[in-house]
Amino acid sequence: MVSGEMFLGGFASGFLAKGFHIGYGSYFTTNRVIGIDLGSGGGGALGGTMAGFIDGQLMPTVSQEESDKVSGQLEGMKEFDIARDHISRIEIKKPGLL
Numbered sequence: 001m002v003s004g005e006m007f008l009g010g011f012a013s014g015f016l017a018k019g020f021h022i023g024y025g026s027y028f029t030t031n032r033v034i035g036i037d038l039g040s041g042g043g044g045a046l047g048g049t050m051a052g053f054i055d056g057q058l059m060p061t062v063s064q065e066e067s068d069k070v071s072g073q074l075e076g077m078k079e080f081d082i083a084r085d086h087i088s089r090i091e092i093k094k095p096g097l098l
Contacts, residue, residue, distance in 0.1 A: 006030045007067040007074075012038055017095075018079075027074050029067075033090075034074045034081045 012025025023038030062070070 004030075005032075005067070005071060006064070007062060007070045010034075012036060014038065029071060030084070032081045032083050033087065034078045036074065036077050037079045 006029060008028040008030060010025060010027030012023070012027075014023045016024040016026070018024050018035065018037070025036035025038060027034045027036065
């Protein structure tokens with residue numbers, strides 16, 4: 001985790017997929033995007049199959065201490081992370097037949 005990084009929010013669902021990995025989560029901080037494969041042990045870490053809600057909020061207002069705690073949990077489960085300055089766009093596609 002980068003000093004001063006704040007957790008912004010995110011979501012995970014069994015309906016999201018990355019390649020052949022069914023069940024995926026995307027989480028956002030002020031510095032990066034973090035991807036979690038739910039099938040690799042990250043499934044219930046932040047609240048179950050629709051994880052990402054912190055205190056019932058999708059985009060919570062959290063203290064630096066709570067943000068550090070959540071970011072630390074994500075760090076231990078991440079499949080990848082991408083720094084904000086390496087992202088030019090995020091494209092969401094409609095799923096195909098498979």
